[in-house]
Amino acid sequence: MSATFVIAQGGGPTAVINQTLVGAVLEAKKRHPGAKVLGARHGVRGIRDGDYVDLSAVPEAQLRLIAGTPSAALGSTRDKPDAAYCEVILAGLKKAGADAFIYIGGNDTAGTQQILTNAAQGSMAFVHAPKTIDNDLVDNDHTPGFISAGEFVAGAFLSVDLDFRALPGIYVGIVMGRHAGFLTAAAAAWQLDETSGPHLVYVPERGFSVKRFVDDVKRTMDRHKRCIVAVSEGVTMEDGRSLVEHVVPADKLERDAHGNLKLSGTDLGAAFEQALATGLPGKRARVDTLGYLPRGAISMVSPVDAKEAFDAGAFAVDAADKGGGSVALQVEGGKTVIRLVPLSNVAGKTRHMPADFLKPDENQISEAGMAYFKRLLPKKFEVGKPFV
């Protein structure tokens, strides 16, 4: 029976992370009449600084409006607390009178909850509620935020493919994704027919070779007169280094507090432009960086994603009452079910896209991959087949 909840949002925002927030607030109030729910601003920073919003005092209508709004309404943070920082957070939570702390985020966020759980020695409950457009949480079939972002990417590549049927050429679209290629691979979900782009998909899970890339594009241009390419920001060379590290001089590489390399789509885009200008001179080629657009697009909030995110938030309150853990979206009999799994299963780990989601000898999505993406991202638009 928790009566004071602290809740926060961590990592990159999504289109539906506020659904999870509001799902938790409303469930806490329902289960624990008179409960206080404090929202910490900018993740654990708000706990460190005592910077809270009393979410239990916000009218439900306003909360529902916020639930439908993309991005993290409480603000977020990239801080990845170490043991010392976690002591400060724990002291802050105690000062706030917290019985439970629900932290919505990805695998780094789960890692923070793991450290806090160990440090608190049972004095309060720590729950990780899942959120990531990367879809890379272990023990999850998919993650809240991924469906909306995936539909954005699927729609973008369907649209660009139609565009390049009309005016042939080469298109490279660079998609977020540091270690996992799910979001990039989602580009194939709404392909119109067997000639549709993306014709080539490059993800972090498979080593990248500039020479093979140019060959792949040449072959596709010969076959289809256009070539649509989806590339993850985190695509890595066969030597294991990120393509960005390969392209940007070492003294210009930037890293965040987690030691993560700054993956600039612009640098990567320049590398692709250069590779195409050298390997296929004179061909019309265009590189776009989708960057931030898919992850919190107000025009592409999926109702399914929104509902699952809300339910995951509500479930997090149940999980807190049961002592903590990580909330996971799994699929049974074709239906999404929400389960409680140990934090240690999720914390700091990356679920990669399964190797068999790619064809073994081509940079294209396999039947197994297409089955997954078509299940998660059923087509939303009926398309008339062009005359060209």
Next chain:
Amino acid sequence: MSATFVIAQGGGPTAVINQTLVGAVLEAKKRHPGAKVLGARHGVRGIRDGDYVDLSAVPEAQLRLIAGTPSAALGSTRDKPDAAYCEVILAGLKKAGADAFIYIGGNDTAGTQQILTNAAQGSMAFVHAPKTIDNDLVDNDHTPGFISAGEFVAGAFLSVDLDFRALPGIYVGIVMGRHAGFLTAAAAAWQLDETSGPHLVYVPERGFSVKRFVDDVKRTMDRHKRCIVAVSEGVTMEDGRSLVEHVVPADKLERDAHGNLKLSGTDLGAAFEQALATGLPGKRARVDTLGYLPRGAISMVSPVDAKEAFDAGAFAVDAADKGGGSVALQVEGGKTVIRLVPLSNVAGKTRHMPADFLKPDENQISEAGMAYFKRLLPKKFEVGKPFV
């Protein structure tokens, strides 16, 4: 009384150019029972090569499906015919038995129709039906394709602004627009409140200075802790050269058949990253190139835009029966009306964004500009105000 129509699509595709195509086909069949409507593949190239689709034989249900599909179903071209090429086209049209040629496109397309009109000496009717996401046709209040693309841009910047409230920093989004800034300025249409981005808007109509840009960003960061910037690809330095020309070595600049400079968002993005890294070192900054995404996004087809585009196509048939000209969208008493204007009013001319759409002393949209964009792009989403 035209009985054989040739119809084609030119220039960059839009989300609704197929509405105009189908509007014309259905109207031609209605007005002229038994009429033949030949769709030329890839614009005037199809006429040159005798490469047609018999659109009058396509079932209406299939046409309606194509109407709702973005991009140019007949294919498009960047060819800008000179007098000699126009003679070839005219011969092709005569061979096809054309009584009228309807060409859907922008000001270059209108230019082709002008040359053909002069060359044909009254032997057939030439109609320009408007299409451009650039919104830059003279005598038009706005153009088919602009509303859908504008809503995409407005939604993207609203979403990115919410994202950067959660994780503060600098964002630069690069938007298509060679000579006219309308589409870039549309980024401001759905601002949530007076603190919302885009905080800075740079369009081709106003000279660009890197120093002032850095100062603008600094001042915005001091005030809002985030800075969202919308930039047109065609932004020009105060010396009149495109910023891309300023950045890319002369021997690497690419031009198309119209002599238009290739405006690579990637090159421009790199210039902005460099300006920010130098002027505001250590600040989190991110540049994305929206590029092709807004112009034919299947997720953002505006019903208003679709209807206007369809009606413009139907009106083009009436215009053909009356001897030809350019179809224009104008506004009277708050309502869009379709009028026939002389080709010479539109051909080869660019309608720039009015100077008073920008504040005189700041790179922000003025009240006059906001009134225009809010009229054309009314808000589509209710947004809950974040707690940060």
